[in-house]
């Protein structure tokens with residue numbers, strides 16, 4: 283029952299209020315930003331609109347020097363500042379990439395360049411940019427296994443998939459890295475280690491902007507869509523803002539135009555997409571407090587577990603749900619259970635004599651008061667089960683924070699996610715109680 287109604291807008295208003303309260307601390311005096319500024323100036327970019335700052339809620343980001351109006355271009359970064367596969371192919375790596383069969387992917391080309399330039403240290407012309415890149419990431423691939431196990435089930439599965447994916451990316455690239463040995467005096471195995479490649483993978487995945495490029499013959503045909511955009515990639519995400527971002531073929535700059543006003547000395551945000559917190563954690567390693575897109579996912583197993591033991595024709599009902607794509611994306615949100623979740627429950631709760639009406643249920647028709655009530659009751663039970671489970675995990679996280687101080691950051695991330703999910707579940711339980719009163 284997500285209708286984008288009152289609660290969501292209240293959350294948005296609250297969020298806007300809190301962000302306007304949180305003052306950033308100017309960081310432009312820091313040596314790494316002074317160096318980055320010089321480097322950008324040499325590439326014809328000078329910023330008069332934004333300054334690097336640290337914010338209490340979001341960490342490092344960009345702050346506006348003046349108030350920004352709707353439609354204003356907040357940043358216009360020249361092509362010469364962008365790090366793309368073109369940069370890599372034109373570099374000393376180009377000849378090695380061209381020789382390697384099968385051709386490396388665009389992502390591997392970018393990651394190899396980042397690792398190699400980081401290794402070059404002071405000799406790298408990209409040093410001022412590399413120096414401001416985070417040293418560590420909090421995407422699931424970087425989390426300790428005991429922390430991954432504290433994630434909600436569907437996210438946990440995706441987190442393990444991400445770990446195998448990055449490991450596979452590394453192992454399948456070892457041959458290519460060996461071919462680069464003539465470029466280095468140290469053994470390539472020590473330069474292109476799993477940790478180094480994982481760091482580069484996270485840098486590209488959490489920071490690159492979308493920029494579709496024509497395929498290059500020496501690279502595999504996977505889409506070449508990632509560009510690293512120094513300085514611009516200091517902009518944090520907010521679900522409450524709208525921006526237009528694209529490479530302008532006329533000015534040959536990557537430009538971001540805001541559609542949301544921003545006050546002087548406030549954090550300037552862009553929107554990475556209408557992502558829920560699972561996706562933000564999976565792809566970017568953070569979660570957003572009061573995210574209107576956040577939700578709690580319900581799996582098919584949990585649906586079945588909480589149905590009354592008297593429920594009939596369960597296998598048939600499950601296969602109907604599967605055939606009609608109703609076993610995925612079943613969620614609780616700020617406004618209550620989603621329409622998809624309630625519809626799946628209504629179908630599962632059909633009495634034997636109502637079973638022939640299953641198509642009507644999928645079309646959103648009401649079959650009977652009994653069916654409406656039964657499905658709301660199951661939804662409420664599931665919601666309470668999740669509330670209990672979330673409380674239990676939060677207690678465990680709190681114990682672990684005392685015992686495993688080294689994992690503090692990772693545990694705090696899980697705690698924020700789980701606390702947000704608890705708020706959503708409590709809001710859903712309340713919405714369900716209101717709906718249930720109509721049938722009591």
Ligand SMILES: C[S@@+](CC[C@H](N)C(=O)[O-])C[C@H]1O[C@@H](n2cnc3c(N)ncnc32)[C@H](O)[C@@H]1O
Pocket residue numbers: 339340341342343416488489515516517518519520565566567568569570
């Ligand atoms: C493109 S970078 C933005 C700049 C980044 N904060 C930095 O210091 O380099 C994306 C990363 O910033 C962080 N981030 C972005 N938006 C955030 C937010 N609303 N709250 C907390 N962290 C955020 C996440 O770590 C994410 O992976």
